[in-house]
Structures are given as structure tokens and as C-alpha cells.
Amino acid sequence: MNNRLKVLRAMNNWSQAELAERLDVSRQAVNAVETGKHDPSLPLAFRIARLFQLSIEEIFDDGNG
Amino acid sequence: MTEMDETRPAEMSPVKRILSIIGGGILGVFALGVAVGYTKAALAHGVLGWKAVLVYLIAGIILLAGLWLMRKALAGNRLASTPRMREYQIVMIAMLLLGGVLGALLQFGAIGKSEGGLSALTSNAPVSPVIAAVLLATFPLLGWLCYRWHRTADEHEQAAYNFGGILALYAYFFISTGWWMAWRGALLPEPSGIAIFWLVMVVWTAGWGWRRYR
Numbered sequence: 001m002n003n004r005l006k007v008l009r010a011m012n013n014w015s016q017a018e019l020a021e022r023l024d025v026s027r028q029a030v031n032a033v034e035t036g037k038h039d040p041s042l043p044l045a046f047r048i049a050r051l052f053q054l055s056i057e058e059i060f061d062d063g064n065g
Numbered sequence: 066m067t068e069m070d071e072t073r074p075a076e077m078s079p080v081k082r083i084l085s086i087i088g089g090g091i092l093g094v095f096a097l098g099v100a101v102g103y104t105k106a107a108l109a110h111g112v113l114g115w116k117a118v119l120v121y122l123i124a125g126i127i128l129l130a131g132l133w134l135m136r137k138a139l140a141g142n143r144l145a146s147t148p149r150m151r152e153y154q155i156v157m158i159a160m161l162l163l164g165g166v167l168g169a170l171l172q173f174g175a176i177g178k179s180e181g182g183l184s185a186l187t188s189n190a191p192v193s194p195v196i197a198a199v200l201l202a203t204f205p206l207l208g209w210l211c212y213r214w215h216r217t218a219d220e221h222e223q224a225a226y227n228f229g230g231i232l233a234l235y236a237y238f239f240i241s242t243g244w245w246m247a248w249r250g251a252l253l254p255e256p257s258g259i260a261i262f263w264l265v266m267v268v269w270t271a272g273w274g275w276r277r278y279r
Contacts, residue, residue, distance in 0.1 A: 021146050024147045026150065028222075029220070032277075033221075040220070044220060
């Protein structure tokens with residue numbers, strides 16, 4: 001699944017570790033989501049969306065939209 | 066793309082870090098094995114001579130090298146600021162320390178018996194009843210640590226753990242039945258439960274590591 005997480009993180013000038021702390025996950029988890037190796041659960045997707053004040057669809061794209 | 070956080074380019078790569086930690090641990094266990102094995106052999110012959118000093122010195126150097134490797138791999142790490150991730154990290158460290166202590170105890174428990182060194186972890190040779198009782202007494206603590214790990218690990222970690230677990234289940238299925246069948250056909254010696262356990266653990270760890278750090 002494609003996503004804009006890395007771009008959004010860069011816009012806020014956060015490191016992966018800083019974003020991980022804001023989401024209460026490990027840095028490896030942030031990296032895995034950013035690179036599309038791990039699709040986040042709905043609760044984590046909502047946390048990400050709320051953190052960036054966007055909708056889930058504005059961050060994640062399953063290619064069918 | 067590698068997993069390296071681009072804001073911290075000077076850090077050791079995850080693969081190198083894991084290899085360093087595992088290598089450091091193996092060196093530590095090997096050093097203990099050397100010391101225990103020599104002590105056992107020397108006591109069997111009645112006396113610890115001057116050579117013991119040399120052996121212990123070499124074992125000490127190997128142990129220090131292992132600790133140095135692990136320290137280098139963990140340098141710069143700090144505990145997370147959020148309570149959940151901090152507890153997760155503390156539980157992981159506690160499990161590693163407890164595993165090291167239990168492994169060392171098992172090795173020392175084999176003194177005076179027929180096994181020592183790394184083989185003490187895989188053999189069926191008898192160990193001291195006191196050591197066996199102490200090891201068994203830690204199981205509730207291990208269970209509690211496992212419970213806290215599952216309560217605090219994030220979903221990416223859980224997914225990696227589950228992936229490794231599925232691989233391990235298949236490994237157990239094929240290794241145990243295959244070995245058993247080969248034994249019945251007189252192709253292999255009798256299956257060893259502890260050998261199968263370690264093989265399954267290796268598969269589990271490899272699956273977890275690949276999924277988590279790929």
C-alpha cells in the first residue's frame with residue numbers, strides 16, 4: 001500500500017524515531033510503514049491520520065481509489 | 066531502501082547490530098564454556114595448576130571481547146520516552162539478561178557431569194538438582210515477562226513474531242515427523258527433543274529477524 005508518511009514526516013522535520021515516539025511504536029515500525037513493508041492496522045492508521053490532521057485516505061492509497 | 070533512519074546516518078546498520086549482539090553473546094557463552102570445561106577436566110585430575118591462570122585469562126579476554134561487541138552494538142541507544150515502548154524495551158533487556166544468567170547456570174550445573182560448554186545447552190546429560198530447581202523456579206517470571214512483552218510490543222513487532230512463529234510451527238511439523246520417520250527407517254539416530262527445540266528456535270528467530278529488519 002502506498003502512503004505519504006515519509007513526506008509528511010519530512011514536512012514536520014521529524015526523524016523516524018521522533019515520529020515513532022509520537023505514535024507510541026518502534027522506529028522499525030515507522031520505517032516498515034513508510035517503505036510499504038507493513039500495512040498499519042486501523043487503530044494505527046487513525047493515530048497517524050490524527051497526528052497529521054488528515055484523513056486516512058489522504059495518507060494511504062490502496063491503488064483502487 | 067535500507068532501514069537506516071536518514072537523520073542518523075552514522076549509526077550501525079540493523080543487520081550489523083544484530084550480528085554483533087549475537088556474536089557477542091556466542092563469545093560470552095564460549096568463554097564460560099572454556100572456563101567450565103577446563104575447571105571440570107582439571108578437578109577430575111585432582112588439581113588446578115598454573116595453566117588454569119592462563120586458561121582463565123584467555124577466557125576472560127574472550128568474554129571481554131564479547132561484551133565489547135555487544136556494548137558497541139548498543140551504544141547510543143536510549144530508552145523510549147513513552148511508557149509502553151519503555152516497558153517493552155525493559156522487558157526485552159530483562160529477558161536477555163535472564164536468558165544469559167540461566168544459560169550460565171545451566172553450564173555451571175553441568176560441572177562434574179559429562180557435559181560442559183555449549184553442549185550443556187543441547188545435551189540430555191544430568192545437571193545438579195539444585196540448579197534444575199532454580200531454573201524451573203524462574204519459569205513463572207519468564208511467563209510474566211512474556212505476558213508483558215505481548216502487552217507492550219507494537220503491531221509491527223507482533224507481526225514479525227507471528228510470522229516467525231508460523232515458520233517455526235511448520236519447521237516443528239517437518240523436522241519432528243521427518244526425524245521420527247527417518248529413525249524408524251534406521252536412517253538417523255533416535256530423535257532428540259532438545260535438538261528439535263533449538264532447530265525450531267533458530268527458524269523462529271530467523272523468520273522474526275527477516276520480517277522485522279528486511
